[in-house]
Amino acid sequence: MGENETNQRPLSEHFTPSTYTSTSCIRVPAVQVAQYEIKFSVIQMLSSFYGLNNKEPYKHLDEFLEIRSTVKIQNFFEDALRLIVFPFSLKDKAKQWLNSLDAVVITTWAQIQQAFLKKHFPIGQTNHIRQAITSFSQIDGEQFHETWERLKDLIRKCPHHAVPKWRLVQCFYDGLTDRNRQMVDASCGGTFIHKSENEAWQLFETLSENSLYHVSASRTEIPMSGPQRKGGLYEVGQFVAINTKVDMLSQKLDHLLSIGQIPRPTNSPQTFQDVCTLCTNPSHYMSEYPLAGQFPEYVQEQAQAAQSFSKLGNDPFSNTYNLGWRNHPNFGWKQPNGFQAPPYRQNFSNQWNAYREPQQPLPLRL
Incomplete structure (x- = not known):
């Protein structure tokens, strides 16, 4: 009869979970107390152990025993209370490990403590x-x-x-x-x-x-005068640091100002340096150019210009090069003083009127 009923079960029931009973490796010894209660505040006080490698299992056991010592139940064995409360302190991997000990029966606190340390404190x-x-x-x-x-x-x-x-x-x-x-x-x-x-x-x-x-x-000693200095450190005064920064800025400014300057001979009183007319290079005179001998007229002109630069004059009839030539009367388009332009428009209109034939008035047709 029973075998026939099993054969008559639909196939879906073979894939449906049946009733489940949680199995625990911990067997709490019998106590003389019929009813007891462990407050939720005590469970919240327990430190959590997640089974990670960086956690210290001995430290967790010490914290657990310290908090459990605050709970007292009359006529309740010490090992029994520890076995009941300890699983609440395990989380994640540690709790999975405890639930996997289905083939082991633990009845004392020493047994669960030894299994816990063996798992989470390996030989290595x-x-x-x-x-x-x-x-x-x-x-x-x-x-x-x-x-x-x-x-x-x-x-x-x-x-x-x-x-x-x-x-x-x-x-x-x-x-x-x-x-x-x-x-x-x-x-x-x-x-x-x-x-x-x-x-x-x-x-x-x-x-x-x-x-x-x-x-x-x-560390707590109060200095008699001046600020307290830390051991092993070299402190630099405020003014020394400021002077160092000023020196660095001065060096940078000198470097910027020296960019583009041309070295001059020390024994020359001349303060003006012109570029080379032949190669347009400001780093040397035209007379120092290797092919300057083939262009003597340019060398002479630049020399005369350099000599007259320090004493500029306004002599338009000078025999040497100078900026005063700009005011020479023959080199400008500017009209001399007192010169009046001829009345071109007026003369042209008079000649036009002289040569133009007189026009006869057209006869009126009635």
Whole structure:
């Protein structure tokens, strides 16, 4: 009967989704509380973990446990409350990973924590941080307290680095600069190698606090006179900068004014330089032209013009070239003073009237 009913089902039902039951790998242990409520404000306070490579899983666990510690339910196990609330802090890829663990059954907080770190803190990242710890070194210009905090930050990112404490102390001491290493030796009287790992760790903590105190004190110190200057910077005075700019502008102006000028001999009192008439080049005299010997008349004319330029006169009858020739009476179209043009129109009209035959009046026809 059942097989016949299955065969009689239409084909469309085989492609239609049936009822769905969400499967979760988390199995919350039984609690004695019949009803409980987790407020929505608590869920909103949870930090979100999206499963990206640049996120720190240990930091997310610390923030989750810090917020979850504010929630208390009477007669409710601690692991059970963590297992219920933790899935709300996972988003996107991290939430898909949790839902894909259908073949795994998680009943304790330690199990889900171990699976979470195994997924989002791979072996390659562990080796990278472990190598950064064992080869730790101080950066140039870095203060002592900054170096110490950077090492502790690496340890905090990877608590399972498996580097012993004595090895951490030795790596930090060897990675310091010569100046800071001498400071450590001087602070303990040169007996650093004879200290235990805990004593050396506490010594680094004390020196870090002193370094932070001195840096903060120097930054908040009020100068007695004049503006405060930043360390490591060379400041230039305002007047020095202005003088430098003025000098640069003067050089540029001199360069612009020197463009197009022609060098002149130092022993020549002449202040005028004419262009070469033969090649029209202003960089030399016509007498310096290679073929100037074939044109002596032009050379003589230019020489006379250059000699009379400094003492211009208004002598139209001079034997040398000068601009006064423009006023010569024979070289202009201008009429001399007192000259009157003949009455051309009047004479022409009189001659025309003399030669014109008189006209007889036409007879009138009646």
